[in-house]
Amino acid sequence: MENHRIADIFDEIADVLELQDESVFRIRSYRRGARAIRDLPEDVRTLVERGELLKVPGIGKSLTEKVEEILGTGTSEFYEKIKKAPEYKLLPLLRIPGVGPRHAIQFYRVLGIVTVDDLEEAARAGRLHDLERMGEKLEERILKGIEQYRRRTGRFRLAEGMLHAEAVAAKVGKLKGVTRIDIAGSCRRMKETIGDIDILVISKSAKKVMDVFTSMKSVSEVIARGATKSSVLLEAGIQVDLRVLRRENYGAALHYFTGSKDHNVAIRDRAKRRGLRVSEYGVFNVETAERLGGASEEEVFAALGLPFIPPELRENSGELEAADEGRLPRLVEAGDIKGDLHMHTTATDGRNTPREMAVAARRLGYRYVAITDHSKAVRVAGGLDAEELRAHIEAIRKANKEVDGIEILAGVEVDIMKDGGLDLPDDVLRQCDVVIAAVHSGFNMPEARMTRRILKALENENVNILAHPTGRLIGEREPYEVDIEAVIAAARKCGVALELNAFPDRLDLKDVHCRAAREAGVKISIGTDAHAVAHLANMRYGVGTARRGWCEAGDILNAMTLPKLRKFLARRRRDRAKPGV
Ligand SMILES: [Zn+2]
Ligand SMILES: [Zn+2]
Structure with a gap:
């Protein structure tokens, strides 16, 4: 070779x-x-x-x-x-x-x-x-x-997989005779990348389902066609497996095909210890062969003496033990999100104005947004200098007066320079309601230096949120080397929130780091980093990732009410202003 x-x-x-x-x-x-x-x-x-x-x-x-x-x-x-x-x-x-x-x-x-x-x-x-x-x-x-x-390049980002999965599910779900359809697999678990798509269906007419499924316009190749299971390759290169199931098995199958493999192994072990057997067809008593359930996932879990475990937790990373002891988290939900604290506008490299972003966010039911354009170091994005930011803040305040029903906070995404200093002076940062600090350059420094750089930035009393804390781009760029535990500890000490950037190629912090941050008592800000109105919808991938990180609504900064959020944002500066604190 x-x-x-x-x-x-x-x-x-x-x-x-x-x-x-x-x-x-x-x-x-x-x-x-x-x-x-x-x-x-x-x-x-x-x-x-x-x-x-x-x-x-x-x-x-x-x-x-x-x-x-x-x-x-x-x-x-x-x-x-x-x-x-x-x-x-x-x-x-x-x-x-x-x-x-x-x-x-x-x-x-x-x-x-x-x-x-x-x-x-x-x-x-x-x-x-x-x-x-x-x-x-x-x-x-x-x-x-x-x-x-x-x-040609293997796994797909969650967002891409999800959109294809939902398109197929919408098409098949519309058919007469289909009474239930679910997207299973890693999509359902909101894993950051997915290999292929699994779809499960209950229908009286399996043939019709298969006809439609295998002849969709988006199909480039039918890999297999059977009476109850077919597989196709979409033009996008993703394989989709679709199964038509019987109602009485549906829950067991949904559990089985949702995975993860490790979770399923742990479930089967637990069953074995109880003299039971779990398969995609149900839960059975090994001795008597009696069927104990399987029509719903709840039945499967209940037969094993467990409450329902949300799909995002099914990684065999402690969820069975937590379920057993009744201490599963009450995971954050889309409806808990009250605002979006990271977005760009035409002032830098975004495509919409602050007013347009706010109106779109209001339509999503949000109570507040923060406009956080780039600072001058991000030259390709036309980042703002101090003067321009001052003018921008004024424009944002004006838009806020003109748009009802949602609060538009003035913010900035300020660059963390190589020495840990910020790209803009404190006096202009102090005028912002929200300051996000971010690393956008100099990714290749050794871990100790990168960690010092970020910790120094967090110590600036004007910083509220650290954006995309590890800098990774899924499938494109590895995270920079940084001691994430030290960053979490510093964020806690300084009262800074860590961002879970919901942009589909970032999802940064990733799930396990969210979990560590939450356990340390650090607030997580799920921000879309939207550069256009349409990107605001990416919040769902952030929420999914936060759920994989065991986060509850109380862990999420932008699940706070506006008054509570304001308190959080102002606290640091006030504490510093008080002598002796
Ligand atoms: Zn950024
Ligand atoms: Zn940004």
Whole structure:
């Protein structure tokens, strides 16, 4: 398999050289070399050992030396240098159908686009088509290309999976004879990524369900079609399994297909200890074969002496013990959320005005929102300096007077600089109702330094919330290295809330960290980081993640009433202002 690896290295080198606008001859020589090695009928190592690599057409002296170096050391000095070039980070863009090197480098230089997500956002916002050598058609093609690219890359983000699952469920659920339909699996557990989609149905006419399910427009391939179970591959690349079940088994099946595997194993163990057997068909007494239930999930749990355990908790991470001892949390629900404390507007990189955001939030039943645009360090977003923020605060106050039925809080998402200082002076931060602090650059520092940086920012008395505390982008960027326990402890000490950023590619804090924060007594602010009215709807993924983190309404900052929230926000500054405190 060394042939492929070496060929891939040469291709990557050629890609980067192309992005760097290097000589065509050099680029071509790496490409030709890659192809020659990939097509070799035998192991490149044996060819080298026989001293015959130079005889292969397309491989000159310089490439032969590189091959020998890679075979000897596992890499080559030149390749390591290439990997450090800024253009190397752009390589995923080249794998998107429709994006060539000239475009990739143009996107990077003109718009600062590095990741596939950046590109998608820019294309959706219509920021590409006015560039040189672009146009609306090409922009559309790139969006399609991104879809195809994602299809090839395994697991899907929860939001994407959920939307597909709900589209299928809506279509099938409408059919006559369907009396119940559920999305099971990791979607139901609100896991941050999902592998495939499981849908369960009760229907008098299974045939009709299967007909409709397998012939939906969104289906690219029918993998299997049976009387009670069919599987399809959607054009988006997600597999969907649909089962038609009998009413008396439904609860057992729903429990079984919701998982997780670990939870199901723990459930079966518990059953065994009680002389019972649990399967997707029900709960049975092993000795008498008597069926103890299975029509509903409640029946399944009750047969095992347990109360209902919400799907989000089913990870075998203590939920059985808690259920057994009657100390399951009363998980936060969508209806508990009273506002959204993180969003952007046209003042920076958002698409709507504060007034439009507030009106949309009011429609969601919220009592308050905070407008939190970027500070000046986020140059690509047109971040605000102190003067601009002052004017923006005034504009927000004005909008607040004009819009009834919802309170618009003036805020900012201020950058945490590399030394832990904030991007804006205290006097302007003090004028904000809400200050969110966030790391948007300098991700690659060692853990100790990053932790110090964040703790220093939390000590600023004007900071209320730490945004997306680990900086990860699901499937795109690992979290930066930070001692999250130290951050949680500091947040508690300083009276700062940690954010659970509900943007689908962030979900940061993630579930287990939410649980740790809650246990430490730190409030969690579920913010959508909406850059447009439509993004406000992402709150559900934040709530789902908070539920996976065992959070109750009382743990959530934006489940507070407005007066309580105001108290929380003002407390820090007041405490500091009092001498001796
Ligand atoms: Zn941010
Ligand atoms: Zn933001």
